[in-house]
Amino acid sequence: MSIQIDPAAISEPSEEQPRKPAPHPRMSFGKWARTLGWRHLIGIAVVIFALFPIVYVLSASLNPGGTLTGSNDLFRSISLENYSTLLSDERRPYAAWFFNTMIVGVITSVGTVFLGALAAYSFSRMRFFGRRVGLLSLILVQMFPQLLAVVAIYILMRGIDQIFPAIGLNSLTGLILVYLGGALGVNTYLMYGFFNTVPTSIDEAAKLDGAGHARIFFTIILRLVAPILAVVALLSFIGTTSEFVISSTLLTSPEKLTLAVGLFRYVSEETNTNYAVFAAGAVLAAIPVVALFLYLQKYIVGGLTAGAVK
Template structure:
């Protein structure tokens, strides 16, 4: 057990924590104050740690000019749908691996996990012609389906690890009472596995929300564009860089993720730590 006995050790540990906190949170603080600075103050040579005057123009411009609200809506639709679809597929696959015996089960599990070793850009080379063949390029449906590759292998293994802890006696008792396999999964196993389901849903949601490569490649029209490419193409390009507007729009874009995590943090933490104690 790590113990701090002397005063010097406690002071040193506190200073170390302060240094780590500064390293982690100062960039966030700097981005926040940059969003509240006018362009005149933002680009002056003598940088200020506190804005001389709170300037709301960047936030107003981000909302009233451009398509940030449309892009946020598109991101919410694609990320939420892909996260729920990913979690559903991961739950079905994980339950199958955990509670059923069939040939080549372990090799199939390793095959699914091996997909995580490939860079997402390599997988995009295969996904693009498949979506093109079924006319799903430049659609929210196609983008939603493509997002599944981000988190499905890890999500499947997370659900598999959780389902292994579900007592087999509980399932056998339900079978004695005449319940089918699907009814056992839906009515008995899933209710007690809700924290793990929320965990993989949030995991997939954050992967999809932060995507830039797939959304820029598979979607080209303005009406289907998500928040990542929208911010990049509007605020940072070869002609100029509006850093104040970019910071303000970034905080508006991050708000839904922070809100979702704040609401579901108990279930998320419960799902992550569920395997620590049997």
């Protein structure tokens, strides 16, 4: 028995028309204000609160009047006179201060990252006597403010200056060594939490191939923990370039001062006080920090949060 199929009964599949999404009901203004509007208001207020000091200092640096009260009207008069005065002042060598600050900041940040990474790797991967005591000691030491150690640091550096003047008082090398010792504890503990997020199976696989701790650390681990290294370098650079108390205690020669100490002289002297020139110097000093922050911003969020959860 044969089956007859009517060709007319077979219809070509029709292309389905894309369904239009159902329109969302319009949200009333009152409901929008209760659910989303207050967030926008808080965000705008925070942005204004954060940007106003920056805009005010920038306006003061461009104001040729030389006083902060004359800068209340933002950008009323614009001139580069303050920047010219800042760079041409022979009694206050701003270029030397800027160069000194960059040297101290770069060397301190690189040294802090390297030494902190070595210590964090040891605490994270090696098991040795005194490991837990060492970690607790790092936390306890950071509870005491660094300001309490200024007198002790000065006496210690004065004693070293009598034997090794190159690393004693009024030397950038001695200041760098002090910064390295002060920042090693907290940065080591910060990196220790990040190192624990790296699986130990990677180390075991490398050891099976004959790699030692040094090769594992320099060729494998450092590449995996790049975000926390960038965060520590940024925090160390910002902290050292803006530090005032220790640098003002150890440095005395005008040509060896850092920016924080040197710019303070524009507002601390009773005669010839010029806040506008101080503002110009502060604007120029902020450029390297902002540039470094923008360059490393992709690592900041991951580096600060990855080591928080184990």
